[in-house]
Amino acid sequence: MNENTGTAEAAPQTHEFQxxxxxxxxxxxxxxxxxxDIFLRELISNxxxxxxxxxxxxxxxxxxxxxxxxxxxxxxxDKAAGTLTVSDNGTGMSREELIGNLGTIARxxxxxFLENLGEAKDGQSLIGQFGVGFYSAFMxxxxxxxxxxxxxxxxxxxxxxxxxxxxxxxxxxxxxxxxRGTRVILHLAEDARSYAEAYEIERIVREYSAHVPVPIMLxxxxxxxxxxxDATNSxxxxxxxxxxxxxxxVEREIADGSALWARSKSDVSEDxxxxxxxxVSRQFDDPAVTLHYRAEGRHEYSVLLFVPSMTxxxxxxxxxxxxVKLYVRRVFIAxxxxxxxxxxxxxxxxxxxxxxxxNLSREMLQSNPxxxxxxxxxxxxxxxxxxxxADNDAEKYIRIWETFGPVIKEGLYEDFERRDxxxxxxxxxxxxxxxxxxxxxxxxxxxxxxxxxxxxxIGDNEAAVKASPQLEGYxxxxxxxxxxxxxxxxxxxQVALGYDGKPFxxxxxxxxxxxxxxxxxxxxxxxxxxxxTKADVAALVAYVKETLGDxxxxxxxxxxxxxxxxxxxxPEGGPDRQFEKLMSRRDGAPGDAGSxxxxxxxxxxxxxxxxxxxxxxxxxxxxxxxxSWLLFDQARILDGxxxxxxxxFAGRLARVMEKGLA
Numbered sequence: 127m128n129e130n131t132g133t134a135e136a137a138p139q140t141h142e143f144q145x146x147x148x149x150x151x152x153x154x155x156x157x158x159x160x161x162x163d164i165f166l167r168e169l170i171s172n173x174x175x176x177x178x179x180x181x182x183x184x185x186x187x188x189x190x191x192x193x194x195x196x197x198x199x200x201x202x203x204d205k206a207a208g209t210l211t212v213s214d215n216g217t218g219m220s221r222e223e224l225i226g227n228l229g230t231i232a233r234x235x236x237x238x239f240l241e242n243l244g245e246a247k248d249g250q251s252l253i254g255q256f257g258v259g260f261y262s263a264f265m266x267x268x269x270x271x272x273x274x275x276x277x278x279x280x281x282x283x284x285x286x287x288x289x290x291x292x293x294x295x296x297x298x299x300x301x302x303x304x305x306r307g308t309r310v311i312l313h314l315a316e317d318a319r320s321y322a323e324a325y326e327i328e329r330i331v332r333e334y335s336a337h338v339p340v341p342i343m344l345x346x347x348x349x350x351x352x353x354x355x356d357a358t359n360s361x362x363x364x365x366x367x368x369x370x371x372x373x374x375x376v377e378r379e380i381a382d383g384s385a386l387w388a389r390s391k392s393d394v395s396e397d398x399x400x401x402x403x404x405x406v407s408r409q410f411d412d413p414a415v416t417l418h419y420r421a422e423g424r425h426e427y428s429v430l431l432f433v434p435s436m437t438x439x440x441x442x443x444x445x446x447x448x449x450v451k452l453y454v455r456r457v458f459i460a461x462x463x464x465x466x467x468x469x470x471x472x473x474x475x476x477x478x479x480x481x482x483x484x485n486l487s488r489e490m491l492q493s494n495p496x497x498x499x500x501x502x503x504x505x506x507x508x509x510x511x512x513x514x515x516a517d518n519d520a521e522k523y524i525r526i527w528e529t530f531g532p533v534i535k536e537g538l539y540e541d542f543e544r545r546d547x548x549x550x551x552x553x554x555x556x557x558x559x560x561x562x563x564x565x566x567x568x569x570x571x572x573x574x575x576x577x578x579x580x581x582x583x584i585g586d587n588e589a590a591v592k593a594s595p596q597l598e599g600y601x602x603x604x605x606x607x608x609x610x611x612x613x614x615x616x617x618x619x620q621v622a623l624g625y626d627g628k629p630f631x632x633x634x635x636x637x638x639x640x641x642x643x644x645x646x647x648x649x650x651x652x653x654x655x656x657x658x659t660k661a662d663v664a665a666l667v668a669y670v671k672e673t674l675g676d677x678x679x680x681x682x683x684x685x686x687x688x689x690x691x692x693x694x695x696x697p698e699g700g701p702d703r704q705f706e707k708l709m710s711r712r713d714g715a716p717g718d719a720g721s722x723x724x725x726x727x728x729x730x731x732x733x734x735x736x737x738x739x740x741x742x743x744x745x746x747x748x749x750x751x752x753x754s755w756l757l758f759d760q761a762r763i764l765d766g767x768x769x770x771x772x773x774x775f776a777g778r779l780a781r782v783m784e785k786g787l788a
Contacts, residue, residue, distance in 0.1 A: 136296060136297050137296070138284075138286070138294035138295065138296035139294060139295055139296065140292055140293070140294050141225060141229055141292060141293055141294070141295065142291065142292050143229055143230075143287075143291055143292060143293065144229060144230040146230075147229065147230060147261070148291055150261055151261055151264055151289045151290075151291075162265045162266055162318070163330045163333070163334065164262060164334070164410070165262040165263050165265050165266055166210075166212070166321070166327065166330045166331070166334070166335070167259075167330070167334040167335055167404070167405070168259025168260065168262050168263075169212045169259070169260070169262075169263060169310055170199060170201075170212065170331070170334075170335045170338060170342065171259060171335070171338065171405060171408065172259060172260060173199045173212060173213075173214035173216065173308070173340070174199065174214075174338040174339065174340045174405075175216075176214050176216025176217050176218070176307065176308060177197040177198075177199070177214055177215065177216035177217075177307075177340045178197075178216075178339065178340070178458035179216065179217045179458070180197070180215075180216045180217040180218075180277050180306075180307075181197060181457055181458055182457070182458055182459060182460070183217065183277070185457070187278075189278065190277040190278050190306075191277070194215060194305065194306070197214075197215060197216065197340050197341075197383075198214070198215060198340060198341050198342070198343055198383075199212070199213070199214050199338075199340050199341070199342045199343070200212075200213040200214070200342075200343045200344075200345060200377070201213075201327055201331070201342065201343065201344050201345065201380075202344075202345040202346070202375070203321075203322045203323065203324050203327055203344075203345075203346055203347075204322060204347070205319075205322045205323065205347070207322075208313065208314045208319050208322055209311055209312060209313055209314060209322065210311075210312045210314060210321050210322055210327070211309060211310065211311045211312070212309075212310045212312075213304065213307065213308070213309040213310070214307045214308055214340075215304065215305070215306055215307040216277075216306075216307045216308065217276065217277050217306075217307070218274050218275045218276040218277050218279070218304070218306050218307045218308055219274040219276055219283075219308060220276045220279065220281070220283070221281070221283045221295060223274075223276070224272065224274060224283055224285045224295055225285075225295060227260075228260060228272065228285055228287075228293065229293060259408070260310075261289075263310065263312055264289040265318075266312065266314055266315060266318035266321055267289075267312040267313055267314055267315060267318070268288060268313055268314070268315045269286065269287070269288045269289075269313040270286070270287055270288075270289070270310065270311070270312055270313070271284060271285070271286045271310070271311040271313075272284070272285040272286070272308060272309070272310050272311075273285075273298050273303055273304065273308070273309040273311070274298075274304070274307070274308040274309070275298070275303050275304055275305065275306050275307065276306070277306045277307075278306075279306075280300075281297070282297070282298035282299075282300055282303035282304070283295055283296070283297060283298055284296050284297070284298045324344060324346040327344060328344060328380050331344075331380050331381055332380070332381075333401065334401060334404060334405070335381065335401075335405060336381050336398070336401055337381070337384070337386045337398060337401055337402040337405060338381065338383065338405055339383055339385055339453075339456070339458070340383045341379055341381060341382055341383035342379070342380055342381035342383070343377050343378065343379055343380070344377070344378055344379075344380045345375050345376070345377040346375070346376060347373045347374070347375060347376075348373065348374040348375065348376045385453075385456050385478065386398060386399075386402045386430060387418065387428045387429070387430035387475075387476055387478055388428055388456065388478065391418045391419070394418070399413065399416050399418075399432075400412060400413065402430070403416070403432045403474065403475075406432075406451065406474055406475060406476060407432060407434060407438075407474035409434055409436060409438060409474075411434055411435045411436035412435055413432035413433060413434060413435065414432075414433045414434060414435040414522070414525065414526050414529075415432065415433035415511060415512070415515060415526070416430075416431075416432055417429060417430070417431040417432070417433075417475075417507065417508065417511050418430045418431075419507070421500075421503060424499070425479070425480075425481050425496055425499050425500060425503070426479070426480040426481060427477055427478060427479040427480060427481070427500055428477070428478040429475070429476075429477050429478075429504055429507070430475050430476050431450065431473050431474070431475035431476075431477075431504075431508065432473070432474045432475050433472065433473055433512075433526060433530075434472060434474065434529075435525070435526075435529070436529070437472075437529050437530070438472060441471065441472060441533065449461075449466075449471055449473065449474055450463075450465045450466055450473060450474065450475055450476065450477060451475075451476045451477070452465060452476075452477055452478075452479070453476055453477070453478040453479070454478070454479050454480075454482045454483070455478070455479075455480060456478060459482075459491075460491060463491050463497070464501070465477050465497075465500070465501055465504060466501070466504060466505055466508065467505060467537060467540065467541060468536065468540065469533055469534055469535075469536040469537035469540060469541065470505065470508060470533075470534075470537075471533065472529075472530045472533060473508060477500060477504060479496070479497075479500060481496050482494065482496055482497060505544070506544070509544060509547050509548070509551070512526070512551055513547070513550060513551060516551060524553065524563055527551075527553045527563065531552070531553065531612075532612040532613075532614060534548065534551065534552070535548075535552060535612060535614050535615065535618060536614050536618075538552070538614075538618035538621075538622055539614060539617045539618040539621060542621075545622060546625075549566055549622070549625050550565070550566070550567070552565075552566065553565060554566070554569070554608045554609070554610075555588055555608075555609045555611075556569065556606050556607060556608050556609055557592075557597065557600070557601060557606055557607045557609065558572075558606045564606075566580070566625045566626070567626070569606055569608070570625065570626045570628055572606060573628070574603065574604065574605050574643050574644075575643065575644060576642040576643050576644070577605060577643055578628065579628060579629055579630070579631040579639065580608065580624065580625060580628045580629065580630050580631065581600060581605060581606070581607045581608065581631050581632075581633050582607060582608035582609075582610050582615075582619060582630055582631070582632060582633065583596065583597060583607050583608070583609055583610065583632070583633045583634070584610045584611070584615055584616050584619070584632065584634075584702060584703075584704035584705065585609075585610075585611055585704060585766075586611065586766070587611045588609050588611045590611070590766065591609045591610070591611055592609065594633070594634070594693075594764075595687060595689070595690035595692075595693040595761075595764050596633045596634050596686055596687075596693050596695065597633060598686065598687050598688035598689050598690060599640050599684070599685055599686035599687055599688050600633060600640065600686065601688070602645060602646075602688040603640060603643050603644070603645055603646070604646060605640070605643060607633060613708070616702065616704055616705040616708045617705070619632070619702070619705075620701075620702075620705065632696070632702040632703075633686065634694070634695045634696055634702060634703040634704065635695060635696040635698075635700065635701075635702050635703070636695070636696065636697065636698035636699065636700075637685075637698060640685045640686055641685050662735070662738040662739065662741070663683060663727065663729040663734060663735070663738050664683065665738065665741055666727070666734065666737055666738040666741055667681050667682060667683060667727055668681075669741060669750070669754065670725070670727070670754040670757065670758075671725075673751055673754040673755070674725065674754065674755070674758055676722065677722065677758065677770070678722055678723055678724060678725045678758070679697050679721065679722040679723065679724055680697070680724045680725070681724070681725045681726075681727065682724065682725075682726055682727070683726070683727055683729050684726030684727055684728055684729075686726065687726060687727075687728035687731070688728070688730075689728075689731075690728060690731070690764065691727070691728050691731040691733045691734050691757060691760070692725060692726065692727055692728065692734075692757045692758070692760060692761040692764075693725075693726050693761055693764060693765070694723040694724065694725060694726070694761045694762065694764075694765045695723065695724045695726055696721065696723065696724070697721055697722070697723075697724055700721045701721070703723065703765065706721065707766075707767075723765075725757070725758055725761055727757075737750060737753055737754075748781075749781075749782065749785050752778040752781055752782050753782060755774070755775075755778055756775070756778055756779060756782060759775050759778075
């Protein structure tokens with residue numbers, strides 16, 4: 127670089143895009159989205175983030191903004207050149223940051239984003255969520271130039287690409303480069319030249335970005351009549367303007383950067399809330415819940431939070447930041463502070479404290495008592511708001527539950543202090559609910575005579591749970607059972623003590639405790655020889671237990687079976703069957719690792735009765751032994767497992783079938 131002129135002389139270096147970026151750009155350019163306006167929303171959001179981050183850095187290093195403390199975003203249109211420029215005086219980027227930030231997507235979830243983007247009918251709801259908003263510029267631009275100078279640096283760089291697979295980086299002319307920050311120049315495609323119109327840009331800003339916390343200026347070429355008027359009023363009137371004189375540029379503010387959360391709730395319209403939600407969440411759906419309030423008293427802070435109506439694609443991304451942003455007196459502090467517990471990670475918005483110091487260190491953020499009080503207050507307020515919605519608009523709350531229920535239930539496992547509140551918010555599918563949902567309060571209100579426990583069944587999905595043979599005795603007595611099919615269900619029921627004094631009890635754990643609950647009158651028809659039948663089956667149970675040996679911890683007569691001949695349950699005091707299998711899969715242990723199951727036998731089943739009748743027949747001993755093992759394998763299959771020894775199972779099955787056919 128020539129030190130006297132500041133002109134870049136180094137040849138530009140060409141770099142290939144990361145494979146994911148190349149595919150992303152192809153989708154951006156060749157897919158047809160219903161609304162391409164979102165590119166400007168994304169570029170403005172990136173510019174605002176850059177300003178906010180420099181504002182934060184300047185708290186400890188004020189020299190970074192010395193001489194230019196005010197932050198702003200500048201949009202400039204040029205119809206003649208067909209360009210749109212988005213500039214900011216934020217933190218800026220070094221050469222390495224330009225290559226890393228604009229040439230790669232180094233974050234989890236990218237593959238899921240690309241798959242959804244390829245399938246989506248409208249990508250506007252996807253782009254911002256995955257941190258790839260910059261690339262939306264190629265939906266409207268045939269070429270993009272990015273000129274950037276990192277705050278405090280004496281170097282500036284130009285990143286340039288046509289989005290066709292590669293980009294170049296070269297030193298920028300320091301005389302024309304920004305003093306700090308980033309300038310994005312879009313060379314608009316022929317079918318996107320309307321974005322060089324000032325009125326079009328103002329419309330988009332008003333619709334999508336009116337409430338970003340940084341002022342937005344619009345610079346446009348002054349109308350000819352305005353230039354003539356200025357010339358007429360000038361004391362030094364030129365005889366004739368030069369033909370190649372640069373047109374006059376006028377600049378005006380189109381968004382004042384005011385903090386929406388600092389305004390009174392009554393002064394904010396629903397459209398303004400939606401615009402701000404779209405900005406802060408990088409989503410394009412309507413918020414399902416808006417929570418806006420100011421806390422006063424021992425600690426003062428403003429809160430503006432939203433519950434989305436659409437599942438964010440980063441819901442299970444542990445590295446995702448920026449869900450709830452922390453401000454102190456309208457100064458951005460951080461976007462990776464745990465202002466809400468992990469089970470509320472679907473909530474988006476801002477919290478602005480009046481009490482926290484501006485120079486918060488990372489250590490102070492983790493242990494500050496004021497922040498802890500804010501965290502507690504905001505969490506309780508969100509739960510109260512959800513409960514109020516559940517009480518007053520059950521249908522709307524159910525939509526939220528169907529979207530975020532599995533995440534909220536994580537709190538039942540993690541948040542002992544608020545477990546009762548969370549249990550009141552939890553909704554369940556049950557053996558009585560059909561297509562609707564049930565609350566625990568409704569369950570307890572409908573307990574059967576002598577029922578003292580809340581019964582539940584766990585499985586991989588609702589259909590599998592409903593098919594569990596262990597449900598049969600409960601169904602026969604019309605005892606309601608919670609059908610739990612989310613992965614987190616296997617964990618929270620282990621630590622939840624119960625609800626309204628009624629403990630939770632798995633239908634696959636220990637004794638069924640059903641004998642005390644009467645059968646419906648129409649089903650309470652007992653055979654006169656039931657006592658003799660049970661005596662015969664008791665002898666069969668003893669034989670089966672001896673035959674199976676250490677493969678089971680016990681064999682016993684079942685009160686929970688009504689239709690199936692056998693089932694497996696966990697021993698009394700042992701872990702639930704599904705929980706144990708889940709832990710085995712997680713730890714890489716074989717499926718039959720852990721405690722030995724209990725085999726329960728249905729004394730009323732025809733197959734069991736027939737085997738009991740043949741128990742004393744010496745000629746049938748080998749048949750009865752094979753049948754005992756087959757009953758055990760059948761129970762394993764019904765429980766979602768495979769026979770412990772497939773070859774032995776096949777041999778026994780063949781022998782029993784041969785015997786039956788003979």
